[in-house]
Each structure stands twice: as C-alpha cells, then as structure tokens.
Amino acid sequence: MSSPKTNHGNLAVFGGTPAFPEPLHVGRPNLGSREVMLQRVNEIFERRWFTNNGPLVKKFEARIQKLVGVKHCVAMCNATIALEIAIRALELRGEVIVPAYTFIATAHALQWQEITPVFADMDPATHNLAPETIERLITPRTTGIIGVHVWGRPCDTEAIEAIAAKHKLKVMYDAAHAFGCSHHGKMIGNFGSCEVFSFHATKFINCFEGGAVVTNDDGLAEKMRLMRNFGFSGFDRVIYPGTNGKLTEVCAAMGLTSLEAMEEIIATNRRNYEIYREGLQGLAGISLKEYDSTERRNYQYIVVEVDETKSALNRDELVAVLQVENVLARKYFWPGCHRMEPYKSFFPNAYTLLSNTEKLAAQIMVLPTGQTLSREMIGKICGIIHTACDQAVAVRSRLKPA
Ligand code: T4K
Numbered sequence: 001m002s003s004p005k006t007n008h009g010n011l012a013v014f015g016g017t018p019a020f021p022e023p024l025h026v027g028r029p030n031l032g033s034r035e036v037m038l039q040r041v042n043e044i045f046e047r048r049w050f051t052n053n054g055p056l057v058k059k060f061e062a063r064i065q066k067l068v069g070v071k072h073c074v075a076m077c078n079a080t081i082a083l084e085i086a087i088r089a090l091e092l093r094g095e096v097i098v099p100a101y102t103f104i105a106t107a108h109a110l111q112w113q114e115i116t117p118v119f120a121d122m123d124p125a126t127h128n129l130a131p132e133t134i135e136r137l138i139t140p141r142t143t144g145i146i147g148v149h150v151w152g153r154p155c156d157t158e159a160i161e162a163i164a165a166k167h168k169l170k171v172m173y174d175a176a177h178a179f180g181c182s183h184h185g186k187m188i189g190n191f192g193s194c195e196v197f198s199f200h201a202t203k204f205i206n207c208f209e210g211g212a213v214v215t216n217d218d219g220l221a222e223k224m225r226l227m228r229n230f231g232f233s234g235f236d237r238v239i240y241p242g243t244n245g246k247l248t249e250v251c252a253a254m255g256l257t258s259l260e261a262m263e264e265i266i267a268t269n270r271r272n273y274e275i276y277r278e279g280l281q282g283l284a285g286i287s288l289k290e291y292d293s294t295e296r297r298n299y300q301y302i303v304v305e306v307d308e309t310k311s312a313l314n315r316d317e318l319v320a321v322l323q324v325e326n327v328l329a330r331k332y333f334w335p336g337c338h339r340m341e342p343y344k345s346f347f348p349n350a351y352t353l354l355s356n357t358e359k360l361a362a363q364i365m366v367l368p369t370g371q372t373l374s375r376e377m378i379g380k381i382c383g384i385i386h387t388a389c390d391q392a393v394a395v396r397s398r399l400k401p402a
Contacts, residue, residue: 026202085227129155304366
C-alpha cells in the first residue's frame with residue numbers, strides 16, 4: 001500500500017498514486033469456511049439432488065427459524081422474488097405505501113404485479129419510513145404498507161401497525177438488511193404479516209443469491225411454499241398461480257456455511273464500525289450513522305451523512321475523491337425510487353411530498369466494510385476524508401469541470 005494521505009499532493013485527485021491498488025467495494029462478500037463449503041458441494045454432487053426443496057434448503061430454513069424465533073421460513077432464490085411472492089400471497093393490490101428511500105426492488109416487486117407503489121417520506125433520524133407521512137397517502141385503493149428496515153435499523157413498527165389497523169391495511173416488511181437484528185428485544189422476522197430477508201452476495205450472510213420470507217402465519221407460509229414452486233401441490237396438481245422462486249442446494253450450502261460464521265462476521269463488522277467512528281470524529285458536517293448497541297445489530301452498512309451546509313466538501317465531492325483512491329463509496333439509495341423509472345414518469349411531482357428523502361438521499365454515502373477491510377485500510381480511508389476536507393478549496397477547484 002502507498003503512504004498515508006497526509007497532504008493534498010498525495011491525493012489521487014491531484015495525481016498521487018491511488019491509496020489502494022485494487023478497488024474496495026461496498027458489498028464484497030464475506031466467506032465462511034471454504035473447506036466446509038467444498039465438502040458440502042461434494043455431498044450435493046454425490047446426492048445428485050440440486051434444487052426443488054432439497055435437504056440443505058430444509059436445513060437452512062430450520063436454522064433461520066431457530067435464529068429468528070419464527071414459525072416458518074420459506075427460502076427463495078432472491079429477496080426480490082420473495083417480496084413478489086409475499087405480496088401476492090397477502091393479496092395486496094391497487095396501491096401499497098412504501099418508502100421512497102429504499103432499494104428499487106421494494107417498489108419494483110409491486111409494480112411488476114401492476115400494483116402501484118405510493119411513496120412515503122423518510123424519517124431523517126432513522127432513514128426509515130416516517131409513519132406520520134402515511135395517512136395522507138391512503139386512498140380507497142390502498143391495501144397495504146411495506147415498511148423497510150433500512151440499514152438493519154427497525155422501522156417504527158408500532159406506529160405503522162396502528163395506522164394499518166385503523167385503516168384495515170395489511171403490513172409486511174422488507175427486512176433485506178435486517179437479518180440478525182432485533183427490535184425491543186424481539187428478532188426482526190416477527191413483525192407484520194411476514195418479513196423478507198436478502199441473502200445476496202453483498203449481504204453479511206449470503207447464499208450467492210438467496211432470500212427468504214419468514215412468518216408466524218401457517219396459512220400464509222403454506223401458500224408461499226406452493227407459489228415458489230409453480231403452485232404445484234403434489235405431482236400433476238396445480239392449485240395456485242405460481243412461479244419459480246426456489247433456492248438451489250448449492251446456494252443453501254453457501255447460506256449454511258455463511259450462517260456458521262455469523263457471529264464472527266458481525267464481530268468484524270462491529271470492529272470496522274468502531275474504527276470508522278473513531279476515524280471520522282472531528283469532521284464538521286460529517287456524521288456516521290450510529291447503531292444501537294443495546295439491540296442486536298449486524299453492523300453491515302457503514303452509513304455516513306454529509307451535511308454540505310456544515311461540511312467542507314459535499315457528498316458527491318467526497319465520493320469522487322474516494323473513487324479515484326479506489327474506494328468505491330456508494331450513494332445508496334440516491335436519488336430515491338420516486339426519481340427512477342417508471343415512477344418518475346408516473347408521478348413527476350412526487351418529490352413535493354418527499355422533502356426529507358430529497359434532502360437526505362443527496363447527503364448519504366456508504367463506505368466499504370466486511371472481512372476484506374483491515375484496521376489499517378479503514379484508517380487510510382478516514383485519512384483520505386480528513387485530508388480532502390482540510391484541503392477542500394483546492395480539491396473543489398480540481399474536481400470542477402473545466
Ligand atoms: N430490498 C432492499 C431494501 C434491498 O437493499 C435489496 C437488495 C433487495 C430488497 C433485493 O434483494 P435481492 O433480490 O438482491 O436479494 C446491491 C445488491 O445487489 C442488492 O442485493 C442490495 N439490496 C443493494 C443494496 O446492493 P448494487 O446494484 O448496488 O450492487 P452490486 O450487486 O453490483 O454489488 C455491489 C458491489 O459489491 C459491486 O460493486 C462489487 C461487489 N461485489 C458484488 C458481487 C455480487 C463483489 O465484490 N462480489 C460479488 O459477488 O446492489
């Protein structure tokens with residue numbers, strides 16, 4: 001690695017050598033034991049049972065049920081399909097209220113089934129759906145609310161569910177980020193009618209590609225099991241419109257191997273978060289989103305808010321400085337779902353009701369973490385941010401297009 005970036009001449013934006021020879025990604029996969037994984041793959045080959053609710057999928061589901069303390073886990077090929085199946089099994093239709101500040105899959109899972117996602121604003125303190133913005137969006141066509149536990153921080157389930165009860169709406173949660181997290185001591189997975197986890201490669205627990213719906217509702221679980229397998233109920237008998245949402249055995253093998261390393265991965269993420277917290281101290285207008293250590297957290301996202309009214313550089317300038325150093329910081333979930341297609345064309349004025357989303361989506365950046373980051377590497381990333389802010393005038397004029 002090159003020397004620390006202590007003066008502006010060292011920064012890659014001024015022609016210095018990038019701090020890292022290879023790109024550092026947000027979402028570099030974490031690994032469990034390679035040996036155990038390869039052993040499992042060998043066993044899959046021996047069994048010649050590759051998919052269709054195989055023994056490893058069943059074992060993976062049982063582990064998740066136990067970890068989350070929930071009655072049913074229905075494993076799926078990814079969280080997007082899991083969301084689609086859960087939405088259909090819950091019989092949502094018409095309009096469903098979702099936060100504008102989420103990964104696009106939350107909205108697309110509705111739109112894909114011709115259900116209109118109606119975007120609610122975010123709470124700037126939590127980045128989650130602001131309950132007080134929900135009621136004004138309810139119309140006679142509204143059938144449900146999908147809350148998202150953004151960054152693994154639970155949304156205000158009590159307030160959301162009270163509004164839903166008042167208006168007779170169904171509630172489910174997109175818990176793609178929140179596996180292994182708790183809310184008032186209860187594990188995420190036990191709220192609403194059902195909750196959806198993602199086990200994509202970029203998640204702290206991964207199946208290469210994978211997802212799951214968890215629920216305490218026997219009937220709903222049964223329906224989703226049928227729906228993920230084309231609606232087949234036994235040979236030659238189809239009783240629902242279904243799709244192919246099955247998790248493969250090799251993906252379940254990865255999931256099980258990943259789960260075995262779960263505590264270790266969380267400890268690494270937590271260590272990284274604490275190093276970032278220390279390293280980013282003292283920077284005006286730059287704040288690390290804190291995790292509540294009294295609850296269970298997975299610490300999988302390092303989320304930084306850059307308030308350009310107080311910070312020497314704005315979010316986009318910092319991301320640009322970091323990218324040329326090979327630190328591929330991300331602007332999740334900028335510019336918000338309401339500014340992406342087809343929603344931008346459907347609701348060109350949606351932004352007028354989404355002032356917090358508009359403001360915060362332009363201030364948030366996510367930094368790399370996980371097993372591939374060392375203490376030194378994080379120290380170096382924080383050093384780049386400090387140096388760039390110290391030399392903000394020069395950096396800004398360098399970044400300005402000629
Ligand atoms: N709901 C929410 C709230 C979500 O955040 C997501 C997904 C979903 C639903 C849907 O879940 P899935 O259907 O995916 O199970 C990434 C992930 O692809 C996506 O799963 C995730 N959220 C989202 C927050 O981040 P992208 O498009 O920004 O990044 P991607 O997939 O290109 O990966 C990020 C970086 O990670 C890459 O630049 C390189 C690195 N990487 C990635 C992969 C796949 C690796 O180093 N190795 C790899 O194997 O969406």
